[in-house]
Amino acid sequence: MTKEEIENGTADMEIDQRELMNGERSELNAVPDGFNANYLKVYYGKLFPHADIFKWMSYGNDGKHPGCDESYFGRREFSFTLDNDIYLRFQSFNSVSQLENSIKEKCPFKIDIGPVYSVDPAKRHAYAQSGNNVFTPVEKELVFDIDMTDYDDVRYCCSGADVCLKCWTLMTIAIKVIDPALRDDFGFNHILWVYSGRRGVHCWVCDPKARRLTNEQRSSIAEYFRVYKGNENSQKKVSLTSSALHPFLLRSYKVLEEFFEGNLLSNQSLFSTEERYEKILEMIPDESITSELRGKWQDNKKSSISKENINVDRWKHVKKILKSGKQKGQGLGKCVEEIVFSFSYPRLDMEVSKHMNHLLKAPFCIHPKTGRVCVPIDPNHCEEFDPTAVPTLSKLLEEINMGGLGTDDDAEWDRTSLGKSIRFFRSSFLQPLLKSCKEEIENSYNAKLQHSKTSLTW
């Protein structure tokens, strides 16, 4: 259906509404699945939370306090990917209406958020001439990108672009490992986790300290989180060499073990076939142990162990033998932990986090391949998140249709499945963030006043 048909059809639909029970999908309301400019136009017109994004990106610099930096929002880079892969970089706006109008007009298939520069990106050419690096990023959120394809060697339920509830556990684990570390170790508070729309998650750390980190500092945080180092050529990709684990790894291991044993073992059937268990045996650097295990399992065809328990049982064998300390081989000390880490520890995209000028997709965009909205994820309830149940563009449009005429325009999103996400975004992230920003602006303003008072000399 075209947009006109959707809009013109509302009058008829209103009548039919009364005949429907509980918002059932009727032929008239149905919007075929898809992703196209027409759908997007409605989305950007009625649902996309322009004002919330603006407030977020302003970080309290809304002009209401004398200490506000009125140029702040205007120095932020946005980039739009249009239809036909046309890519517009260095877009900047001076107000929420400029932002909103540009999005509605250009209807980008993807919106990326870049850094805040020293000067308005639109004026960058004027400053490039001086050669003093005057046009340079000055602030950017600390971001992380975790993508399911990086785990293809340890998930058997899907591969490539597919994602299901079974492998989604890996994302749940990632959030449960990284989020507490960001808060407890690094002391960050304003953290937003977002579904990437298809097969991963993004994390935005928005504390002032985080936004001002240099590339080197970002790199060090990414390295702090890195455990997996290798490619298809390295035999052992996780190497925990030290005699004891760093507290961060110890804490993470508790989470990993719980999910590995309680979920991944069975859902991924890690030991059920020879090909699969060989992969794990490869990580054990002791021939005598691996041949003992192999022998035991090859005999198993005769045994009475049911298919369901085969994975759990075989893992028990592995643990028992490795922890028994019978064979004091080299490199066995942390072998169990290494296996667990290999299959479950988060795999970050290092490059995304290391550079201040990296552009990352904005929350609440729609993913072109799946039509799903990039909704926030609550880290405290991330085990309940279901990527297959995330609202799609077409579903949202259907829901708008069912709303009918005469309703309050401003809160149309609230009557759709998007409402929950936007409300969550505001209450758990945006409001606390803005409150803290205002405080910071006030304090720094007062400090400056104090300083100038005391330093007056005649």
Added chain:
Amino acid sequence: MEIIRSQRKPVHIDVVPTLPLYRSAPPLEVRLEDFELYAMDRLRVLKGIADGLSRGKKSEEMKNLADHLWKANMRHLDASEVVNKDIISHFVLRLVYCRTEDLRKWFLSMETNLFRYRLLFEKAEVQRALMAEFDLPYRAASNAELESVKEGLKQVAQSFGQPLAADAIFYKVPFEEVPELVAGRRVFIHKGYAYIAMNQVVSLVSTQFRSHLSKALILTNRKWTSTIREQEKDRLTPIVEALCSSYLGPDYSQPREFAEISIKDIDQIAKSSFPLCMRHLFEKLREDHHLKHGGRMQLGLFLKGVGLKLEDALAFWKAEFSQRVGSERFDKEYAYSIRHNYGREGKRTDYTPYSCQKIITSAPGVGDHHGCPYRHFRTNLQYKEFLGALATNIDGVLPRSASWSNQLFICLRSKKNIHMRMYLTKFILLYQLLMHICSKV
């Protein structure tokens, strides 16, 4: 600094109770004789440190060695002159060692090591004073703070295999100030603060020291080449250049000094004159018609260093490898890196052969034959195999200016005395090689 020939006026500078940071040349007057003598004394200390490191001494031993060397060489009859000697000798050596990339690298490395070992001996107050000098904003964590993070501190200490001392001092620092420690997970971090142990502070201060010195050396080099060398050509320049050549490290920048070796001679020369490490690689290559990467590099660059031309090298390696992998595969997979070693590919660096230090500290793995036999060979059988081929009755004195002399001595003295005969022989083998080559010139 003012260099004067005749009697000196005693200059007193405040004796600062910290290590000098050598930020700028102080306004001292130095006698010309002292200019050279102080420098040589300090050079003995630095050389001693280099020697100790190449023997693989651990850091506790090195700390004591550095202390011993310092006390033995850097004293002065006049107590107030001790600091002056320290400072003057450092700046003189800067002149000597600023002039090429290799020299700067060596000097930077040894001076930083010296600084680090001396710092480890200093009291906590001195260390803190130095932190302040470098603008490092560290604050000692209070007992209450330490109590609350004790568990985490213990775990981090255990991850290094070290127990946590009961009275250990920790510095509380915003985590972003210590990116290397964070990246390596070598500190405990809590609520945005990193808790740094004393020895890590030393490490961080040393890193600052190193980076300052590195920049200073470049500047010194510029000044040297643009003004000082010419200005001082009758006075300091000859001293500086002499200081350098007595202790110069390998100088392969003039390969033309050596005559060439041709392939037909190579077996003969290998038997009679190659050092053991190269001899072993050579024999293995003849035997297996193959060498792994480490071996190819070590032997290949050595052959280049003794004068094997690129065309001959390609022919030599191809003759061996093609017996194992075929000549097509050789051309496809191995020829490129041989040309690369000779500076004909890629960024066109004319790579220098490995020094003994590099060979000794390499880590050959399964299937490798490179490394230093005296360090890496595990069974006596292997030693015995080599003994068979050794000549034992040659005496001779290695000319002082021969380029490999320093590395030889380090290698020779790197193991226990029971192997002295072998070392002497290696010494002699290398000497023979030199003589052999030089005689062809």
